[in-house]
Amino acid sequence: MTDRSIWGIELTPEHPPDRIASLAAQAEESGFDIAFTSSHYFNRDPFITCSKIAEATNELRIGPGVVNPYETHPARLAAQVATVDEVSDGRAAFGVGAGDRSSLSNLGIERDRPLRRVLETFDVARDLWAGETVTHEGTFTARDASLNLESPSETIPVYVGAQGPHMLRMSAKHADGVLINAAHPTDLEWASEQVERGLADRPDDRGSFESLAFASTSVAADEETAREAARPPVAFIVGGAADPVLERHDVDPDAAAAVSEALERGDLHDAFGRVTPEMIDAFCIAGTTETVADRFEAALEHVDGIVVGSPLGPNLEDAIERSSEALRTATGDERRID
Numbered sequence: 001m002t003d004r005s006i007w008g009i010e011l012t013p014e015h016p017p018d019r020i021a022s023l024a025a026q027a028e029e030s031g032f033d034i035a036f037t038s039s040h041y042f043n044r045d046p047f048i049t050c051s052k053i054a055e056a057t058n059e060l061r062i063g064p065g066v067v068n069p070y071e072t073h074p075a076r077l078a079a080q081v082a083t084v085d086e087v088s089d090g091r092a093a094f095g096v097g098a099g100d101r102s103s104l105s106n107l108g109i110e111r112d113r114p115l116r117r118v119l120e121t122f123d124v125a126r127d128l129w130a131g132e133t134v135t136h137e138g139t140f141t142a143r144d145a146s147l148n149l150e151s152p153s154e155t156i157p158v159y160v161g162a163q164g165p166h167m168l169r170m171s172a173k174h175a176d177g178v179l180i181n182a183a184h185p186t187d188l189e190w191a192s193e194q195v196e197r198g199l200a201d202r203p204d205d206r207g208s209f210e211s212l213a214f215a216s217t218s219v220a221a222d223e224e225t226a227r228e229a230a231r232p233p234v235a236f237i238v239g240g241a242a243d244p245v246l247e248r249h250d251v252d253p254d255a256a257a258a259v260s261e262a263l264e265r266g267d268l269h270d271a272f273g274r275v276t277p278e279m280i281d282a283f284c285i286a287g288t289t290e291t292v293a294d295r296f297e298a299a300l301e302h303v304d305g306i307v308v309g310s311p312l313g314p315n316l317e318d319a320i321e322r323s324s325e326a327l328r329t330a331t332g333d334e335r336r337i338d
Contacts, residue, residue, distance in 0.1 A: 005331045006210055006305025008034040009312075009320070010065060011053070013044035020049050021056035023316055028060040030324035031335040036065020036095050036159075036179075036214075036307060040103055047080045054088035061091050065179065065214070065307070066161035068099025069121040070109050075134070075145045078125035082151045090152035095179060096122055097161025101240050105264050113139050115166050119174060122158045129156055161214065164242060165194045172198025177210035179307060181237065183285045183295070186248060188213055188302040213299050214307045216284040219292045219322040220314050229314040230284040231272040237283040238275065239263040249282035289322045289329075296330035 009027045011020045024035045035053060037046040046064040053062050062084060067077055077096070085092030098114035117139040124142060127134050133146040160171035163181040171178035172195045180191045195211050202209065216233045220226040238251070239260040246256050255276055262271035280286055285295040296306055306327065313319025328334060 005300060005327075005333060006034065006212055007032045007324070007327050007335075008036065008212055008214075008305060008307035009323070010036050010038055010214070010307055010309040011049070012038045012310045013046060013049040015044075015316075017044060017049045017052040021052040023320060024053040024060060024062075025056040026317060026320050027324075028057045030320055031328070031333075032060065032308075032324065033305075034061035034063070034093060034307075036063055036093075038310060039064050039067040040100070041071065041107060042103075047084060050084045050092075051087050054084065054091065057091075059091070061093050061157075062088050063093030063095050063159070065093075065095030065159070066097035066099075067095065068097060068104070069117050069140070070099055070104055070111060071107065073142075074121040074124050074140055075128060075142050077121065078128040079147050079149070081125065081156060082129055082147060082149055085151040085153050085156055086149060092151070092153065093157045093159060094122065094125065095159045095161060097179070098167070100236060103263075106266055115170055118160060118167070119170055122160070122175065125158070126155070129153075159210070159212070163191075163240075163245070168194035169198035169201075171195070172209060172211075173201045174206070175209075176207070177212060179212050179214035180303065181214050182283075183213065183215035183217070183299070183309075184249065184282055185298045185302065187245065187282075188299055190248075192302040210305065211303045212305045212307050213303045214309050215299060216309045216311070217292060217319075217323060218284055218286040218311050218313050219289055219319050219326065221288065221318075223287045223291065225314055226288065227277075227280055227284075227286045229311050230280050230286045231275045232268070233310045234275050234279050234283045235259050235263060235268075235271040238279050239271070241283075249278065251278055251282060252276070255279075289326050292323065293326035293329040296326050300330060 039046040136142040157176035159177040218226045218230040308323045
């Protein structure tokens with residue numbers, strides 16, 4: 001665990017890479033430590049976007065957040081992350097997870113044995129980054145695979161996107177950090193218990209571990225405007241939420257199923273329209289700067305830091321300023337660089 005609160009931000013490449021790079025530069029100036037670029041087949045490429053972010057920033061850690069090892073072979077992912085590390089002079093991070101079930105379904109991809117797939121992916125990546133030639137037979141195959149480049153970093157930190165108990169525990173035992181797909185203190189308290197169980201089995205030589213809330217956030221001057229902007233990411237969260245998570249928040253399972261079915265049909269407009277106020281309350285930190293600061297403070301009771309996740313807010317530049325202000329209020333940390 002860390003002593004200093006980690007400030008992270010998710011930058012979704014639904015805008016051109018140059019725009020995302022400009023937002024990342026703003027985030028760096030506002031005190032953020034790390035920027036993750038989300039990965040969905042219908043958006044721009046996260047690795048090209050990471051390269052643009054590297055050019056626009058100086059100290060910000062950078063990585064995909066999160067890519068899945070189904071759409072792209074894990075060895076290829078290792079090479080892409082190593083390239084980000086190279087162009088950023090050693091600032092790369094590897095955000096990896098099992099992927100969004102509904103998006104993978106759109107591509108005809110079955111999300112088979114997700115925990116093993118994710119673990120094997122970053123185990124193989126670490127070996128490749130260390131210059132080893134790898135032969136692997138498991139949830140995927142690699143034979144005599146190696147990389148034709150050397151990363152400037154001795155090690156590239158691995159952050160696992162997780163929500164379920166087994167993935168959370170595996171992350172704490174084997175990875176460098178976890179991105180907990182949750183925004184509500186009830187979920188984060190439960191998740192932190194799973195993380196602690198994993199940390200109890202963590203080998204001493206694994207080094208430090210960061211537990212981060214990857215929290216969908218929407219902040220604006222007006223409460224209702226912020227909440228309305230939260231509909232798209234909340235729809236995707238609901239679409240992938242397990243039944244126990246829905247039950248924890250008394251979310252109507254039929255309403256959640258309707259959102260999920262619309263996503264699987266690719267009807268995003270219908271899916272977003274089916275998001276209820278209860279879903280927004282459960283799965284997003286949405287509201288004014290003051291409201292969001294209070295929610296950040298409650299979340300930080302259970303984690304080492306917060307990744308301010310999509311959608312950020314109805315106005316991205318304004319949302320970065322407001323979210324950094326909310327983090328300063330919640331942490332008492334005046335780290336802003338002017």
